[in-house]
Amino acid sequence: MSLDTAVIMVLEILNSITILVLLALGLALIFGMMRIVNLAQGEFFTVGAFTVLASTRYAHLPLWVGMLLAPLVVAGLGIAIERAIIRRLYGRPLDVMLATWGVSLLLIGLITVTFGAVTQGIPFALGNFSVGRYQYPEYRIVMTTVAAGLMLSVYLLFRYTAFGRRARATIANPDMASAAGINTPRMFMLTFGLGAGLAGAAGAIMAPIVGVVPTMGVLYIARAFITVVVGGPIVLLGTLSSASALGLIEALISHFPLFTIATAGHCTPPPCEISIGGSAFFGQIALLIFAILLLRLLPQGISGFWRPRP
Amino acid sequence: MARQRPNRRDFLRTAAAAGGVSVFPAVLRHRPSWAAANTVPVGSLLDKTGGINIYGLPAIAGTEYAVAEINAKGGLLGKQLELIQYDTQSDIANFPKFAKKLILEDQVAVIHGGITSASRESFRPVIDEYKQLYFYNIIYEGGVCDKYVFVTGETPSQQMGPLAKYALKKYGTKAYTVAADYNFGHISWKWWDIFWRNGGGLEPVAGAKRGQHVGKVEFIPLDVTDFNATINRIQEAKPDVLMSFLVGGAHINFYRQFAAAGLKNKIPIISTTFGFGNEHIVLDAKEVEGLVACYPYFDELDNPQNRALKAGMKKKMGNPNYYIGDAGAESYNGWHFWAKGVQKAGSFEREPVTKALESGIEWDSPMGRVKMDPASHHTIFTMHLAAVNSKRGWNVLESFPNIPPTETMQLCDLIKNPNQHTQYQPK
Numbered sequence: 001m002s003l004d005t006a007v008i009m010v011l012e013i014l015n016s017i018t019i020l021v022l023l024a025l026g027l028a029l030i031f032g033m034m035r036i037v038n039l040a041q042g043e044f045f046t047v048g049a050f051t052v053l054a055s056t057r058y059a060h061l062p063l064w065v066g067m068l069l070a071p072l073v074v075a076g077l078g079i080a081i082e083r084a085i086i087r088r089l090y091g092r093p094l095d096v097m098l099a100t101w102g103v104s105l106l107l108i109g110l111i112t113v114t115f116g117a118v119t120q121g122i123p124f125a126l127g128n129f130s131v132g133r134y135q136y137p138e139y140r141i142v143m144t145t146v147a148a149g150l151m152l153s154v155y156l157l158f159r160y161t162a163f164g165r166r167a168r169a170t171i172a173n174p175d176m177a178s179a180a181g182i183n184t185p186r187m188f189m190l191t192f193g194l195g196a197g198l199a200g201a202a203g204a205i206m207a208p209i210v211g212v213v214p215t216m217g218v219l220y221i222a223r224a225f226i227t228v229v230v231g232g233p234i235v236l237l238g239t240l241s242s243a244s245a246l247g248l249i250e251a252l253i254s255h256f257p258l259f260t261i262a263t264a265g266h267c268t269p270p271p272c273e274i275s276i277g278g279s280a281f282f283g284q285i286a287l288l289i290f291a292i293l294l295l296r297l298l299p300q301g302i303s304g305f306w307r308p309r310p
Numbered sequence: 311m312a313r314q315r316p317n318r319r320d321f322l323r324t325a326a327a328a329g330g331v332s333v334f335p336a337v338l339r340h341r342p343s344w345a346a347a348n349t350v351p352v353g354s355l356l357d358k359t360g361g362i363n364i365y366g367l368p369a370i371a372g373t374e375y376a377v378a379e380i381n382a383k384g385g386l387l388g389k390q391l392e393l394i395q396y397d398t399q400s401d402i403a404n405f406p407k408f409a410k411k412l413i414l415e416d417q418v419a420v421i422h423g424g425i426t427s428a429s430r431e432s433f434r435p436v437i438d439e440y441k442q443l444y445f446y447n448i449i450y451e452g453g454v455c456d457k458y459v460f461v462t463g464e465t466p467s468q469q470m471g472p473l474a475k476y477a478l479k480k481y482g483t484k485a486y487t488v489a490a491d492y493n494f495g496h497i498s499w500k501w502w503d504i505f506w507r508n509g510g511g512l513e514p515v516a517g518a519k520r521g522q523h524v525g526k527v528e529f530i531p532l533d534v535t536d537f538n539a540t541i542n543r544i545q546e547a548k549p550d551v552l553m554s555f556l557v558g559g560a561h562i563n564f565y566r567q568f569a570a571a572g573l574k575n576k577i578p579i580i581s582t583t584f585g586f587g588n589e590h591i592v593l594d595a596k597e598v599e600g601l602v603a604c605y606p607y608f609d610e611l612d613n614p615q616n617r618a619l620k621a622g623m624k625k626k627m628g629n630p631n632y633y634i635g636d637a638g639a640e641s642y643n644g645w646h647f648w649a650k651g652v653q654k655a656g657s658f659e660r661e662p663v664t665k666a667l668e669s670g671i672e673w674d675s676p677m678g679r680v681k682m683d684p685a686s687h688h689t690i691f692t693m694h695l696a697a698v699n700s701k702r703g704w705n706v707l708e709s710f711p712n713i714p715p716t717e718t719m720q721l722c723d724l725i726k727n728p729n730q731h732t733q734y735q736p737k
Contacts, residue, residue, distance in 0.1 A: 005546070008542050012538055012539055012542065015536075015538050019536065112359070117358065117359045117360075117363055117367070118363065118364065118367060118592075119364055119559035119562060119592055120592060121562065121566060121592045121593055121594070123566075123593070123594035123596075123597065126570070127572065128570060128571050128572035133545060133546070133548075134542060134545045134546075135545065135571050135572040135573060135576075136542075136571060137567070137570035137571050137572070139570060140538070209535075209536070209563060209566065209567060209570070210535040210536075210560075210563050211535070211559050211560060211563055211592070213361070213559055215359075215360060215361075219533055219535065219560070251539065254539040255539050255542075255543075278526070278543075279528055279530070279539075279540075280530055280531070280534045280536070280537070280539060280540065281491060281529070281530065281531050281534070283539070284531075284534075
């Protein structure tokens with residue numbers, strides 16, 4: 001493999017990991033930490049993307065303003081949903097699932113009514129750079145940087161700030177935290193809002209490279225859940241390592257054909273065989289198979305084995 | 311004494327009664343008598359929502375406009391048309407379901423619609439089972455040969471011939487192909503391979519350059535939105551031209567990501583699908599300017615029928631910049647082809663209408679003169695090769711009058727051999 005191909009390969013792997021991290025980060029808080037199966041997480045992503053669309057196309061704000069607005073709007077929406085619905089359902093996981101599914105359908109409906117069911121695009125201006133024979137878009141590097149920044153901020157927030165300690169205490173043992181004087185309902189609300197805001201940020205960052213359409217969340221929610229579940233109980237580092245493992249597998253299988261299977265009949269056009277690997281389709285399949293295998297071998301998720309045994 | 315439990319005989323009796331009720335409509339179904347009523351129900355199955363609605367919405371606009379226009383002119387045979395539309399939601403399972411509903415419950419005189427070839431093939435068996443007159447009004451991979459089906463969309467010969475000749479002359483001989491991963495993309499690829507390697511014809515074209523393929527054809531599922539790896543493989547293969555059979559809302563991202571990688575001015579794109587869902591409106595002009603496609607209709611065509619259609623559609627949609635596009639115009643044409651068949655036949659019944667359409671109906675549509683080929687039930691058009699311009703529109707480069715759907719016509723003769731309900735494809 002020549003050097004430029006190797007560099008491009010590394011960039012592709014980084015890109016796959018970036019997308020998984022962006023999708024899963026908000027859910028890592030809401031599902032990983034708070035154990036809320038939030039089926040409306042995909043729509044938080046969608047609302048983030050539509051905030052960018054609305055602020056650039058209709059309010060004529062610069063793209064970056066829309067991208068900064070998106071997490072705030074979605075965090076606000078998340079807090080409103082937590083106060084109105086989820087707060088009443090803590091400890092009732094099945095009811096939460098049903099309720100958030102309803103919220104998901106409602107949001108898709110509202111967005112469709114407001115913006116129409118059409119696919120819309122957000123053009124962006126960044127250029128590209130050359131790697132040997134290849135050209136690569138700069139925006140992908142921006143995405144990776146932002147994803148790393150978000151991951152690091154969330155880690156620092158929960159590890160080193162007073163808010164983070166209270167939030168972790170609240171989730172670990174709500175009664176004890178409450179007895180120690182922490183306003184636990186407020187902590188739940190803020191953590192949920194933060195998780196929603198991170199999904200909104202992901203939607204905003206990905207909006208320019210994917211088409212913006214009311215049902216776009218559905219395409220991403222499964223991957224977000226898979227990443228968090230495979231990540232296991234140590235939420236942030238687990239999510240990061242599962243995104244890395246899954247992203248690596250996806251990028252490699254998307255890029256390299258593994259082997260070919262000869263097929264009978266219809267052989268006039270050149271490929272008389274099916275090539276396994278080497279396309280986005282097999283990349284996705286490989287990601288799913290790998291996730292299943294991992295969960296079979298490590299039922300607790302990747303980080304399930306890091307915890308010191310009690 | 312407690313009530314006796316139902317015995318086997320009771321059970322059988324109840325089951326038989328229930329079964330009888332459920333098959334009742336099918337058993338007792340007779341051709342509805344449209345002659346008696348003041349209105350005639352007609353059906354349309356298009357994707358108003360979901361990933362395929364980039365084609366569905368323009369097709370619905372064309373459908374509604376055509377039916378309203380027919381009704382405004384006094385309807386057909388003195389009756390108003392009652393348009394019954396179901397949103398098939400870009401979900402294949404909805405097509406057979408709603409097709410049955412249109413046939414059995416709504417008792418429509420005709421069904422128009424279906425967008426992806428996967429959706430069409432999912433309910434064509436229903437059409438054949440109930441002998442229902444059906445119009446498929448969209449560009450597709452060719453080869454459908456079915457007595458009950460009329461096609462007003464264009465096929466590979468009509469698009470790929472002109473595209474191959476243009477690309478060979480203008481860009482070079484090395485092509486890379488990306489295609490949507492379902493029957494449309496796979497069959498289109500087989501035809502494209504023939505047209506490209508023959509220099510633009512089904513048989514080798516004398517004196518023409520021959521095309522060749524570089525890299526492997528890539529089939530991409532409809533829900534893929536990230537094309538990073540594909541774009542890098544295209545750069546690796548260094549083609550002179552890229553052929554795109556990409557389909558649907560998610561695949562629009564390909565063109566944006568391709569431009570973002572700085573390839574737009576390096577590798578020219580030709581396509582049989584780009585533009586009929588008005589992708590050039592969704593994308594920014596600088597992302598796709600120069601992309602070349604071949605359709606029988608562009609809004610830019612100048613003729614009295616198209617001027618009237620454009621003015622009327624802009625009013626209907628309340629948008630002075632509304633772009634009708636190929637999908638809208640073909641739906642419009644499909645309904646008018648059917649209406650002309652009904653008028654000529656003096657009946658809404660399938661057999662006389664089919665016979666009338668098989669008499670070779672032609673008329674001046676917004677696309678110019680169009681003709682229904684009697685034997686293949688396909689349409690002969692004037693095709694236009696056009697490039698996306700900097701104003702989110704098209705510049706017509708070259709026009710080719712009376713291009714027949716040769717690949718289907720050479721195999722399909724529904725007059726000589728009417729009992730065909732099949733789709734031909736290259737071996």
